[in-house]
Amino acid sequence: MTVRILGLDCSPRDKSNSGIMLDTAFTRLGETYPGEVETEIVHLRELHLEPCKACNVCGKTKDTGKFIPCVRADEDDAQAVLDKMIAAHGILVATPVYFGLPSDLFSKFIMRTRPLRHQDFKLANKPVGVMAVAGRRSGGAETSIIATWLPFVRNGCLVVGNGDGTCQFGAYGWAGARGHVLTDEWGLVQAYQTSDRVFTLARLLQAGVEASGFVSPMKFSYSQGTRP
Numbered sequence: 001m002t003v004r005i006l007g008l009d010c011s012p013r014d015k016s017n018s019g020i021m022l023d024t025a026f027t028r029l030g031e032t033y034p035g036e037v038e039t040e041i042v043h044l045r046e047l048h049l050e051p052c053k054a055c056n057v058c059g060k061t062k063d064t065g066k067f068i069p070c071v072r073a074d075e076d077d078a079q080a081v082l083d084k085m086i087a088a089h090g091i092l093v094a095t096p097v098y099f100g101l102p103s104d105l106f107s108k109f110i111m112r113t114r115p116l117r118h119q120d121f122k123l124a125n126k127p128v129g130v131m132a133v134a135g136r137r138s139g140g141a142e143t144s145i146i147a148t149w150l151p152f153v154r155n156g157c158l159v160v161g162n163g164d165g166t167c168q169f170g171a172y173g174w175a176g177a178r179g180h181v182l183t184d185e186w187g188l189v190q191a192y193q194t195s196d197r198v199f200t201l202a203r204l205l206q207a208g209v210e211a212s213g214f215v216s217p218m219k220f221s222y223s224q225g226t227r228p
């Protein structure tokens with residue numbers, strides 16, 4: 001079984017510390033589990049991404065079971081990333097810390113996942129881990145990580161920390177200039193641990209799905225707790 005792990009680099013600058021954290025973690029993951037894992041990193045800054053226009057069309061059919069794609073699906077590159085997220089068994093997000101939050105690039109992109117939620121939670125049960133890079137040692141990495149988790153929880157994903165050893169909330173990089181994170185040994189260890197945790201959970205879940213044929217019963221409903 002090959003586990004597909006997708007990394008989303010949410011920094012707006014090239015040679016980003018966020019991208020480096022993903023890259024070093026994925027390299028080690030491949031060395032640890034040769035032939036068992038496929039990784040890919042998408043650098044969101046390289047894509048044409050429009051914001052969600054809040055037309056609400058993707059939820060229009062509500063409980064009828066008829067899915068309507070995003071009206072912007074043909075306008076930009078978002079759908080291609082959504083397809084990669086659906087195909088992945090696990091997802092790692094790496095973001096710079098901006099004012100104690102994930103980057104605006106992350107926020108803009110993640111709103112575009114709303115159609116997947118409306119289409120009976122196409123990201124349901126995928127493990128998701130987060131790496132956040134901050135210029136300051138107590139600059140808001142934890143709040144950024146938790147804020148990054150929230151849209152994934154709403155998408156029915158399973159958020160994970162960095163697992164055994166210290167069991168923190170994910171990875172905290174400490175870096176300023178581009179490439180600086182390569183000197184943050186502990187940050188890179190946490191980045192690997194977080195990717196390992198996503199890989200482990202993804203593999204266990206995939207094995208369970210293949211052995212049992214069990215299909216996630218999650219169904220999107222507007223009639224539960226929504227004001228029309």
Ligand SMILES: Cc1cc2nc3c(=O)[nH]c(=O)nc-3n(C[C@H](O)[C@H](O)[C@H](O)COP(=O)(O)O)c2cc1C
Nearest residue numbers: 011016017018096097098099100134135136139175
């Ligand atoms: C708009 C902006 C806001 C920032 N806010 C914070 C912050 O709240 N806390 C912090 O420690 N660093 C902050 N930083 C510094 C970045 O998090 C830091 O440079 C990080 O290494 C960038 O990661 P990247 O190379 O992946 O883009 C900010 C940087 C920018 C440009």
